[in-house]
Amino acid sequence: MMDFLELYQKNFPQLTEEEARKLHTQFREYGVHSKWIFSSHLTADTLIAQGDILSGLYASQFDVGDNDNQPSVLGPTEGIVITNTCDNELDRDTNAVFVPLFNAEKYFSSIDDANMRRDIEANVVTSILYMPAHNDLPASIADFSVCTTVTKTWLKKKKDAGQLQKRASLTNNGYYFLLAKLTLHLMRPETTELTREKIS
Amino acid sequence: MVLGTERTNTVRQTTEFEYSDNHQIYFKDQARVAALTATLLVPVLFNSVGNADLQFVLTPKHQQIRFTNTTELNVAIGHSEEVRSSPMSIAELSRTLFPAPVELTRAQTTKHRAAISSFFKKS
Numbered sequence: 001m002m003d004f005l006e007l008y009q010k011n012f013p014q015l016t017e018e019e020a021r022k023l024h025t026q027f028r029e030y031g032v033h034s035k036w037i038f039s040s041h042l043t044a045d046t047l048i049a050q051g052d053i054l055s056g057l058y059a060s061q062f063d064v065g066d067n068d069n070q071p072s073v074l075g076p077t078e079g080i081v082i083t084n085t086c087d088n089e090l091d092r093d094t095n096a097v098f099v100p101l102f103n104a105e106k107y108f109s110s111i112d113d114a115n116m117r118r119d120i121e122a123n124v125v126t127s128i129l130y131m132p133a134h135n136d137l138p139a140s141i142a143d144f145s146v147c148t149t150v151t152k153t154w155l156k157k158k159k160d161a162g163q164l165q166k167r168a169s170l171t172n173n174g175y176y177f178l179l180a181k182l183t184l185h186l187m188r189p190e191t192t193e194l195t196r197e198k199i200s
Numbered sequence: 201m202v203l204g205t206e207r208t209n210t211v212r213q214t215t216e217f218e219y220s221d222n223h224q225i226y227f228k229d230q231a232r233v234a235a236l237t238a239t240l241l242v243p244v245l246f247n248s249v250g251n252a253d254l255q256f257v258l259t260p261k262h263q264q265i266r267f268t269n270t271t272e273l274n275v276a277i278g279h280s281e282e283v284r285s286s287p288m289s290i291a292e293l294s295r296t297l298f299p300a301p302v303e304l305t306r307a308q309t310t311k312h313r314a315a316i317s318s319f320f321k322k323s
Contacts, residue, residue: 020288020296027297061320072320102319110315116308124302128312143316180294184301187291 015176023173032123034134037174042166048088048096048155049169051178052081053137056164059100059148074100078167080131080142082182090156095149101131101140126185129178134168144185 015023026036043049058075062068079098087094108117116125120141123130129142158164170178288296304312 014289015293017288020293023293024296059320061317063317063320065322067322070322072317072322074320100319102316106319107315110318111308111311113308113311116304116311119302124298124300126301126303143312146316176290176293177297179290180297183290183294184298187294188301 019172019176023176026173027177031121032130032132032177034132036171037132037177038134039169039171039174041169043169045166046090047085048081048083048090048166049085049175050081050083050088051170051175052166053101053131053168054079054081054098054164055167056158057098057100057148057150059098059146061146076163077101078137078140079148080129080178082144082147088152090152090159092152094152096152096155097147097149099129099142099144099147101142104130104139104141107141123181126188129181137167144182 023036026033030036043052048054055078056076057079058073059077059079060071060073062071065072078101080101081088082097082099083095088096108120111117119125120128120130127144129144131137131140131142133139155164
C-alpha cells in the first residue's frame with residue numbers, strides 16, 4: 001500500500017533544492033523579471049501549456065446592474081492558462097481555464113494606491129499575479145478569482161483561423177513560480193472562524 | 201568545532217557537522233538531516249579529519265545516528281544555508297518564496313474590484 005508521502009511525491013510536481021535555491025535567489029534579486037520568468041521560445045504548437053499566455057481570448061463576469069442575467073465581457077484579451085498541461089492537448093475534447101491579464105499601468109492608475117502597487121509588483125498579494133513586460137506584451141496583472149472557461153474546440157477553431165495566438169511561455173522557474181502563487185492563493189490556511197466536522 | 205564533512209554514496213554533496221564533547225552530532229542543516237532520514241541513505245560515511253572513516257546508519261524513525269562501533273548518539277538540529285538535493289514540494293517552495301503574504305484590506309478590495317470591473321463591458 002502506497003503511503004501518503006509517496007502518493008504526494010508521485011502526484012504533485014516537485015523541484016530539487018538546487019532549483020528552489022536558484023529560483024529564490026532570482027526572485028529576491030530581481031523580483032518577477034522577464035529575464036527568468038519567460039522562456040526564449042514558445043511551448044510546442046500542438047498543446048497549450050499551463051502558464052502559456054494567449055491573446056485573442058474573451059473573459060466574462062456577472063455583476064449586478066441593468067441586466068444582471070447578462071455577463072460583462074472583456075476581449076479580445078490576453079490571458080494566462082491555469083489548466084494543467086496534461087489536459088490541454090488541442091485534440092482533446094476538454095475545457096481550458098484561463099485568467100485574463102489586465103494592463104498593469106491602467107490598473108495602477110485606476111487604484112491610485114502606492115502601497116498596494118508596491119505589494120502587487122512584489123507579488124506578495126495572495127490573489128493577484130503580477131507579470132512583467134515581455135517583448136511586445138506590457139506588464140500585466142491577473143486576478144485568480146476572475147477565471148473563464150472555454151472549450152477546446154473553440155480554442156482550436158480560433159487558432160486555426162489565426163484569431164488566437166500563443167504570445168509567451170514560462171521557463172521552468174516561471175512555471176514553478178506560477179504553481180507557488182496558485183498554491184499560496186488556493187491552499188492557504190482557512191479562517192479559524194470556520195469549524196469543520198472532524199471524522200474520527 | 202567543525203570536525204569534518206559528510207558524504208553519501210548517492211547524493212555526492214557535503215555538509216558540515218560538529219561533534220561535541222557530550223556525544224552529540226550537530227548538523228549545520230536541519231533539512232539535510234530530514235532528507236537523509238527520509239530517503240534512507242545508508243550506510244553513510246563520515247570522514248573525520250585525520251582519522252579513518254566512521255560508518256554509521258541512520259534510524260529515521262527515531263532521528264538518531266548509530267555508529268557501528270559506538271553507542272547511539274542523538275542528533276541535535278542546527279541551521280545552515282547548505283543546499284540539499286532532495287525534492288521540495290511546491291507548498292514548501294511557496295512558503296519559501298512568500299514568507300509574509302499579504303491580503304488586500306477591505307478598502308483595497310473595493311478599489312481593486314472597481315478597477316477590474318472597468319475593463320469589462322456589458323455585452
